Amino acid sequence: MKELKVDPIRNGTVIDHIPAGRVQRVLAILKPRSSDIVMMGMNFSSRAMKKKDIIKIEGRELTQNEVNSIALIAPDAKVSIIREFKVAQKTKVEIPELIEGLVACSNPKCITNAEPMQTRFKLVNIEKRQLACQYCERVFMADEMDHI
């Protein structure tokens, strides 16, 4: 492959190194607005990963909360903010120690599913990417959780 067949963007965000097949889940987190121009690339070859997906969003810079949400399902993603066709900022994608209000607890008996309250999870194992609910103490895999 000579070059990526995705047009460069002037201003916006590039999310690279998304594990192949997860582009739809990342998009579900980003909830593109009607004014967003979104370009997707799937199954690109990558040296580090066998296959990867890429998303480019014109006219939008991701917030830290959005980056943290992406970290849960695409831990090796690289997020770049683009201004005037240049990389203005690279945002580190990593699961924060405390994840508040980003994902739902899958335990139907958890109080967070009964009361209108913010969920709160703690990162308990970085390698296995396990999160524990601070209310019911159940442990979940980061990439199996439902994003709010």
Ligand SMILES: [Zn+2]
């Ligand atoms: Zn819970």
